[in-house]
Amino acid sequence: MTTDILVIGTGISGLTFAIKVAEESPEISLTLISKGDINEGNTRYAQGGIAVVRNLKKDSTEKHIKDTMIAGDGTCNSKVVKFVVEEANKRLDELIKWGTAFDKKEEQLDLGIEGGHSEKRIVHYKDQTGKQIQEVLTAKVKSFSNITILENHTLVDLITDHHSRSKMNRCYGAYIISQEEEEIIKIGAKITILSTGGAGSLYAYTTNPTVATGDGLGAAYRAKVQMDGLPFVQFHPTALRDKIEQNVFLITEAVRGEGGKLRNSLQERFMLKIDSRGELAPRDIVAREIQKQIEKQKENFVLLDGSEISEKRWKSHFPTIYNTCKSIGIFLPKDPIPVVPAAHYFCGGIIVNHQSESSLKGLYAIGECSATGLHGANRLASNSLLEALVFSHRAAIDCIKSLNQNLPSKSFYDKLPEWNGYDYSKNTTIQNVQVLREQLQQIMTKYVGIFKTDNGLERAEKKINNIYLKVQKLYHENKLTNGLCELRNMVSIAYLLTKQAQEIKVNKGVFYNQNYAR
């Protein structure tokens, strides 16, 4: 199979990119790969919203820039921050034009506030912003005849010069596994886009869906694409302690923006002692303090007291949280919500330029799998959907332009070699995959979580390496499956993340090694 552009991952960034290219250039063929149902991914679960300066009477782009830089602990790329914040309104207006609904108050967009923001600027749709965006973009993408969608297909590896034996240092598409037939398809592409999200599944407790296994990151690592900042894993301070149908459930920071208070088992508002911004301090500070409180007290959670928010407001503004809590016997606003921090967002990833192109020609990365320089050491709340919109737009313009350049002919892509990994000796159900996946999650949570130490990282490195060797053996001996692909990516990224963490000797943003405590 060949296509002009191969887009791997169907969250806000992949879909926005595809829509933009398809609208602008109907002659360009696009193929979209989704690991599960097209709607399943991190975007769908984003509750909070998109940070955009809308109220110019009070807010300004300068303030949003400053908040982003403060949250990033002085490590953001100021040029990138500036253009992302300045382009925000145009990108939001497009999303609205495409049919996305956002909450309104007196005909204006209703703006919320979250941790680290000095003004109200979060555009949202109840507590279902991501779901709303995902559904609108999915419907739109399905309306284009030049877009082919392959659901339930997983990225195996990028096709590079290593496979083509040419000397161009380019990406030529990818090998993809169909989950139903477990067949590996070669997709030759002039341009490949990774919009595969982060790797929250490396941790035992994560707000991410199980599909977030860092597939694009793993494939990029194997293709020697430049990557940075993987140890900057952001933990969201408030996930519901109780899992809902095996899944961790996020309690959006917007609840604290509406007046929710954090209390320990002694009912103390502990954040007030730590930071003048209290519950609305940047989330690295809040997550660390919650973790400390949990370690100090008997209960393994702290309480989010939402009693200042009226029941009417809970129901209209946070209906998913209201109903989910009710389903497990927590009646809002009367009952406090037991919360814990959970792995939430990868601030680092594949290094890209201002057009989202990676160090490998023909390979772009957009969304959470990329490292654009916007987030630095700690992402400001609700800046991720914004980053996805701005960089997918820029990548789309750049890709349309570069498709007009002198690229190899179709026959070159047709002649790329087929996948050569069919030479396996075993074809058994691999029980070990789930066991190894859980072991890896335990190691990452214990040694490479919110608090790290030099010794812990060293132990993690050895243990991850042992798992890596076992995964390599499984990979070489067995028929490839979706689960094995995921585990192969997870273990590679866990290893790289731990190695990069060992190099960091100064704590910044979400990164905290107790041996270097300030």
Ligand code: SIN
């Ligand atoms: C939240 O709603 O608290 C999460 C939003 C984000 O991660 O930016």
